Amino acid sequence: MDNNHLRWGILSTAKIGVEKVIPAMQQGQYSKITAIASRDPERAREVAQSLNIKEAYGSYEELLASPEVDAIYNPLPNHLHVSWSIKALQAGKHVLCEKPLGLNLEDARKLASEASKHPDLNVMEAFMYRHHPRWVRARELVKEGAVGKVQTIRSFFSYYNDDPDNIRNKPGIGGGGLMDIGCYCISVPRFLFDEEPDSVFGTMEMDPELGIDRLTSGILAFPGGTATFTCATQLAPHQSVRILGTEGKMEIAMPFNAPVDTPTTILLTRGDQQQEIRFEPCNQYTAQGDLFSKAVLDGDSVPTPLNDALANMKTIDAVVQSHNEGCWVDID
The missing domain is CATH 3.30.360.10 (Dihydrodipicolinate Reductase; domain 2)
Known part of the structure; x- marks a missing residue:
C-alpha cells in the first residue's frame, strides 16, 4: 500500500469481476488492481493480460501470500464467500466480499468472528448500489x-x-x-x-x-x-x-x-x-472500490459496517x- 492507492487482488476470474468490477475499479482514483488468481493458471494469465493486471496466480493461496496485495475482492460462488474471506483475513488482507456474505447467518457469523480478531483489517459486503x-x-x-x-x-x-x-x-x-x-x-x-x-x-x-x-x-x-x-x-x-x-x-x-x-x-x-x-x-463499482480504498488509506471505517451484512x-x-x-x- 502506498499513500495514493490500495493494491487489490481478485480471487477468481468470475464473470462479474472480469466484465464489471475489475474494469470499473481500474478507473478509480484510489484502487489499483495488482493481481488476479484462478485455479486454472492459463486462465489467470489470459485475464491478467487482457485487463493489464501485473500478476497472475494459479491458486488463491499464492495470491493471498503476495506482499503486493493489500486487499482482496471475493466474487467466488456463495458457498466460498466465508471460507476464502477468512483465509484472506488470516493472510493480513482487507476484504470486499460479494453479496450475500454467507449461506446463512451462522455461516456469516464465522467470518465476523474471524474479523474481530483482526481489528486493523476491514471486511465489507459488496452491495454496490x-x-x-x-x-x-x-x-x-x-x-x-x-x-x-x-x-x-x-x-x-x-x-x-x-x-x-x-x-x-x-x-x-x-x-x-x-x-x-x-x-x-x-x-x-x-x-x-x-x-x-x-x-x-x-x-x-x-x-x-x-x-x-x-x-x-x-x-x-x-x-x-x-x-x-x-x-x-x-x-x-x-x-x-x-x-x-x-x-x-x-x-x-x-x-x-x-x-x-x-x-x-x-x-x-x-x-x-x-x-x-x-x-x-x-x-x-468504481465508487464502491474507491470508497473502500480511501477509507483504508485514511484509516477510517469502510462505508458499510460488517454488522449490516449480518443483519441482512x-x-x-x-x-x-x-x-x-x-x-x-x-x-x-
Missing part, C-alpha cells in the same frame, strides 16, 4: 421528508435463467432467487428506513427440477412502516423500487444495475407536482423460515 449518488440522494430525501413519512417500500427484481449448470441454479452452493437478487430487495428498505424489521412473512415457489426458489415474495414489518418485495429467476427481466409516503412517492427505475453510460433519475411526486431528479452517468443475512434466514413454517417470523 448503495454507493451510487442516486441512492445516496434517495436516502437523504427520505430523511428530509420529501415524501412525508415513508409508509411502505416496494421492490421488484427478476431475470430469466433456467440453465441447470449455472451456479445460481444449484441449491447446495447458495443458489436461488432470494440469495442472488432477493438480498437486494431486503437491503433496500433496511437502508432507507435505517432500521431493522421486527417480523417477516415469506413465500417461495420452488423449481421442481432445479431445487432452487425461482420466485420469492415477502413482507417486512419495520417499526416505521412496511416493505414488500418479489424476486424471480424465471421471469422477464425487470427492476424497480417505489417509496411511498404520506405526502408523495419516489420511483427508481433500474435501481440495482444502473447504466454506466447514461444519466439516471429519481422520479419524485408530491400531489400534482412531479420532479425528475437527474444524475450524471456513474459506475457504482438474518432477515434472509427469517424469510426462508417463514416459508418453511407458513407463518410470520419474529426477528430478535
